Amino acid sequence: MALPGESILASRGAKRPALTEDRRPPAPATYPVRTEEDLLSVRHAVRAATVEVGFGLVDQTRVVTAASELARNAFVHGGGGTVTLEYPRDPRGRRGLRLIVKDEGPGIVDLDAALTDGFTTGAGLGHGLGGARRLMDEFTVRTGPGEGTVVVVTRWLAW
Amino acid sequence: MTGHRSPGVPILRLGDVLVTGLLNELDDRAAIAFTEELTERISAEGARGVLIDISRLEVIDSFVAWTLMELTTVARLLGARVIVAGMRPPVAITLVELGIELVGVETALNPEQGLAALGWRQAPQPLEGARRGTAR
Amino acid sequence: MSTSEAAVRERLTRALQERGEEIADRWVELQMEQALLDTDIGEAELREEADALFEALVPGLQSGVPVDRVVTSTPGLHEAVVGLSMRRARAGATPTATSLAVLALKEALLKAVQRDTRDAEELFASAVFMNRLLDVAGALSFETYVEGREEIIRRQSQQLMEQSTPVVRLWRQVLAVPLIGTLDTARTQVVMENLLQAIQDHEALVAIVDITGVPTVDTAVAQHLMQTVNAVRLMGADCVISGVRPSIAQTIAQLGIDLSTILTRGTLADALAAAIKLIDGPGPDGDEGDGR
Numbered sequence: 001m002a003l004p005g006e007s008i009l010a011s012r013g014a015k016r017p018a019l020t021e022d023r024r025p026p027a028p029a030t031y032p033v034r035t036e037e038d039l040l041s042v043r044h045a046v047r048a049a050t051v052e053v054g055f056g057l058v059d060q061t062r063v064v065t066a067a068s069e070l071a072r073n074a075f076v077h078g079g080g081g082t083v084t085l086e087y088p089r090d091p092r093g094r095r096g097l098r099l100i101v102k103d104e105g106p107g108i109v110d111l112d113a114a115l116t117d118g119f120t121t122g123a124g125l126g127h128g129l130g131g132a133r134r135l136m137d138e139f140t141v142r143t144g145p146g147e148g149t150v151v152v153v154t155r156w157l158a159w
Numbered sequence: 160m161t162g163h164r165s166p167g168v169p170i171l172r173l174g175d176v177l178v179t180g181l182l183n184e185l186d187d188r189a190a191i192a193f194t195e196e197l198t199e200r201i202s203a204e205g206a207r208g209v210l211i212d213i214s215r216l217e218v219i220d221s222f223v224a225w226t227l228m229e230l231t232t233v234a235r236l237l238g239a240r241v242i243v244a245g246m247r248p249p250v251a252i253t254l255v256e257l258g259i260e261l262v263g264v265e266t267a268l269n270p271e272q273g274l275a276a277l278g279w280r281q282a283p284q285p286l287e288g289a290r291r292g293t294a295r
Numbered sequence: 296m297s298t299s300e301a302a303v304r305e306r307l308t309r310a311l312q313e314r315g316e317e318i319a320d321r322w323v324e325l326q327m328e329q330a331l332l333d334t335d336i337g338e339a340e341l342r343e344e345a346d347a348l349f350e351a352l353v354p355g356l357q358s359g360v361p362v363d364r365v366v367t368s369t370p371g372l373h374e375a376v377v378g379l380s381m382r383r384a385r386a387g388a389t390p391t392a393t394s395l396a397v398l399a400l401k402e403a404l405l406k407a408v409q410r411d412t413r414d415a416e417e418l419f420a421s422a423v424f425m426n427r428l429l430d431v432a433g434a435l436s437f438e439t440y441v442e443g444r445e446e447i448i449r450r451q452s453q454q455l456m457e458q459s460t461p462v463v464r465l466w467r468q469v470l471a472v473p474l475i476g477t478l479d480t481a482r483t484q485v486v487m488e489n490l491l492q493a494i495q496d497h498e499a500l501v502a503i504v505d506i507t508g509v510p511t512v513d514t515a516v517a518q519h520l521m522q523t524v525n526a527v528r529l530m531g532a533d534c535v536i537s538g539v540r541p542s543i544a545q546t547i548a549q550l551g552i553d554l555s556t557i558l559t560r561g562t563l564a565d566a567l568a569a570a571i572k573l574i575d576g577p578g579p580d581g582d583e584g585d586g587r
Contacts, residue, residue, distance in 0.1 A: 039186060065220050131256075247495075267531040268494070
């Protein structure tokens with residue numbers, strides 16, 4: 001007997017009609033990352049947002065996982081911060097979901113090293129930044145010693 | 160060891176095999192509590208095998224992955240073999256893209272095959288009922 | 296300047312209203328003549344485009360919108376330009392032909408103005424005005440064309456990708472996916488998604504990835520293969536790669552790519568034999584087997 005795990009069939013190649021042309025995208029929303037419970041709340045919010053945009057199940061999982069990595073980074077290394085969700089459209093009208101993860105922590109001293117797999121200054125695998133970059137379509141970081149860190153990642157809906 | 164919060168799935172014993180699972184709502188503290196509880200039980204009951212059903216997990220980030228790897232290593236040191244069963248396809252794809260291979264962690268398609276690999280023979284009739292109870 | 300611009304607008308409007316037919320004829324003729332349209336867009340369609348464009352151009356000229364924004368901000372006009380560019384993109388016209396089509400309109404318009412006036416200054420002012428007006432249209436047209444082509448390419452490659460990665464069931468609990476062509480990131484994602492879902496649906500224990508149809512294996516392809524194998528393993532199934540030709544084996548060795556942890560076979564038949572052995576033989580650890 002197979003487990004009654006949800007089939008991903010429904011999401012494969014299915015262009016969900018969510019967020020149709022005439023519907024306005026939701027307003028950006030910001031969530032705090034101050035406690036461990038907040039990490040779960042962020043995950044829920046991001047999951048709901050991916051469904052809203054119309055991502056398939058694999059893309060939903062990619063985005064929620066990236067959010068989890070980045071929010072944890074902000075929580076563990078940045079001493080807490082915020083996650084903001086935005087619903088951008090690219091010039092061609094393609095919909096997407098953007099996460100802006102901010103913290104006022106010590107900042108990242110060696111960004112290249114932080115983007116390298118296996119690099120970590122805390123518990124875990126050190127896949128946070130580099131992993132999130134691979135899971136998303138666009139990735140930018142603004143950071144510096146004592147300046148805190150802002151990571152902006154975007155995933156676009158496939159055509 | 161204080162302030163345990165149950166990860167929600169009881170640890171059951173089938174002979175020398177412990178069977179348990181992880182729920183989707185798994186925060187860091189629950190993950191750590193789960194590791195500690197399972198480790199204690201392996202040691203206390205001299206378990207030779209551990210089956211962890213992860214078919215409910217919709218997301219495995221690097222922290223959960225790290226927890227599973229650590230658990231596998233600790234269990235091995237205590238003489239038990241861990242099998243993680245039922246990973247969802249989107250989770251497997253995401254983990255691979257994340258760059259995590261779950262080094263050293265044995266996997267099975269579902270709990271049945273995991274149990275078979277741990278030495279449980281399938282005797283369909285009696286096991287059919289037991290199976291439902293243990294996998295969840 | 297502004298009075299003369301008003302005059303120019305007035306003159307062009309009148310030309311379009313009174314000689315619309317003639318301008319359209321000339322424009323269509325120019326496009327046919329330049330043999331710019333190596334497509335099946337016919338004369339009738341070109342006429343329709345012209346009519347739609349002129350209809351929207353008149354209110355645009357009459358509005359007070361600055362000349363270089365007329366095309367982009369007049370309702371109907373923007374759509375007309377985008378529409379004709381999209382049609383050319385879909386019909387397979389060259390990008391040069393597409394933007395020249397819009398620019399040929401300048402010539403047709405100027406010709407019409409010339410019939411109304413011989414005044415050099417006025418002709419010059421008209422020409423300058425039309426340049427500013429239609430250069431925007433040319434640019435918009437080119438941009439639309441490029442987008443249109445990109446969209447077509449994306450759709451086609453997506454379709455091709457989904458059609459060219461069938462997962463077939465070879466044996467009880469053995470699946471195979473024959474790969475044909477290059478294995479890039481997007482393709483790998485489709486293959487993984489289809490394969491993993493099929494593994495779950497069929498409770499398959501072994502997945503064979505056949506690379507007979509993959510022309511070359513470089514580091515990137517090898518990495519994508521590794522990703523696929525790892526994802527299959529995370530699901531709890533085994534993966535065999537088949538169709539490794541001698542030349543590919545050599546390349547892999549020369550590149551120093553480590554595929555040592557992966558079971559590989561030369562042919563699909565050998566891979567199937569290996570897969571069946573994996574399922575029916577003693578368990579991979581040799582301890583308990585699967586009890587059958």
